[in-house]
Amino acid sequence: LAKTTQPISMDSYEGQEVNITCSHNNIATNDYITWYQQFPSQGPRFIIQGYKTKVTNEVASLFIPADRKSSTLSLPRVSLSDTAVYYCLVGDMEGKLIFGQGTELSVKP
Amino acid sequence: ETGVTQSPTHLIKTRGQQVTLRCSSQSGHNTVSWYQQALGQGPQFIFQYYREEENGRGNFPPRFSGLQFPNYSSELNVNALELDDSALYLCASSLNQGAAGYTFGSGTRLTVV
Numbered sequence: 411l412a413k414t415t416q417p418i419s420m421d422s423y424e425g426q427e428v429n430i431t432c433s434h435n436n437i438a439t440n441d442y443i444t445w446y447q448q449f450p451s452q453g454p455r456f457i458i459q460g461y462k463t464k465v466t467n468e469v470a471s472l473f474i475p476a477d478r479k480s481s482t483l484s485l486p487r488v489s490l491s492d493t494a495v496y497y498c499l500v501g502d503m504e505g506k507l508i509f510g511q512g513t514e515l516s517v518k519p
Numbered sequence: 520e521t522g523v524t525q526s527p528t529h530l531i532k533t534r535g536q537q538v539t540l541r542c543s544s545q546s547g548h549n550t551v552s553w554y555q556q557a558l559g560q561g562p563q564f565i566f567q568y569y570r571e572e573e574n575g576r577g578n579f580p581p582r583f584s585g586l587q588f589p590n591y592s593s594e595l596n597v598n599a600l601e602l603d604d605s606a607l608y609l610c611a612s613s614l615n616q617g618a619a620g621y622t623f624g625s626g627t628r629l630t631v632v
Contacts, residue, residue, distance in 0.1 A: 453523070453609045453623025454562065497561055506552065506575050507611075507621065509561030 414498045419514040428485045430513050432498030435479050440502040443474060443481045448495045448512070457496075458483070485515075493517045523612050523624035531630045532600050540595045540627045544612030551593040552621070553585060554609040562609055568593060569615075597629075605631045 415433040422428045434443070442461050446454035458465055460472040460481070471484040485492055495512040524543045532538050544551050550569045554562035564577035568587035582598040591612070597604055608627045613620040 451607075451628075452625050453611065454621075455623065456621065506564040506567055506577065507554075507562070508564065509554075511559075512561050 414500055414508075414510045416496075416498050416510065416513045418511065419516070421516050421518065422488055423518050424489055425487050428488050428492075428515060428517075430483045430485075430496055430498075430515070431480055432483070433480050434498070434500045437478050437500050438502070441500050442502070443472065443478075444499045444501075444507075445470070445472065445483045446497045446499065446507075446509075448497065454497060454509075488515075488517045490517050490519065523610055523622050525608075525610050525624040525627050527627060528625070529628045529630075531632060534600055534602060534631055536600050537596065537598045538600060538629065540597075540608050540610075540629070542593045542595070542610030542612075542624060544591045544593065544610075545622045548612035548614050548622070549591050550613045550615060551587055551591065552611045552613075553593070553595045554611065555579075555604075556607040556609060556626070558606075565595070600631045602631050605629060 442459055444459040445457040447457050448454040458467055458470050458472045460474050462474050465472045473482045493516055495514050497509050497512040499507050523545050526541045552567040553565040555565055556562040565579050565583055566573055566585055567575040571587045584596045587593045609623055611621040611623045
């Protein structure tokens with residue numbers, strides 16, 4: 411399974427756009443890229459998933475370049491409630507999720 | 520639709536004891552996975568059950584075992600508890616095994632003293 415690398419922490423202010431980049435140099439052809447969000451004392455929550463190019467939903471956008479060796483989660487106009495840990499996962503559709511340490515995003519007023 | 524519920528929410532056990540954690544999967548979900556999350560770390564995969572059969576296991580010793588029942592609820596059993604077993608234990612359910620479809624519970628906080 412491909413290993414992922416992402417920043418340990420990021421700071422932002424309310425109303426800003428936040429971009430969190432994840433490196434996954436060894437991504438395999440069958441692998442998808444999935445992002446989860448986790449608040450303290452809660453389980454992770456699915457945000458978005460993509461295979462290539464760009465995916466957008468009501469919460470976020472996911473940008474994946476042609477070589478798929480990295481991906482960027484984009485959160486538009488963050489609010490205080492977006493303060494959480496964000497995990498980038500890479501894997502096929504066969505089961506277990508491999509979490510790294512995640513990026514702790516802190517949104518300030 | 521109901522989500523994933525776990526019980527108990529908190530638990531304190533003594534080293535050497537045994538513990539059973541329970542998980543009710545989201546309605547219609549036939550796959551259940553268990554994860555261990557130590558403080559400040561990402562969740563670590565323990566094992567997964569699909570239609571009552573274990574079909575994947577992470578790097579955990581045999582004293583971590585599980586069951587999935589016909590209604591797709593699940594148990595995680597840990598024998599001979601060690602201090603390092605103190606963690607948040609998360610259960611996740613899905614319909615089949617796609618990474619996008621996992622719904623996590625809020626976890627059981629286990630403290631071993």
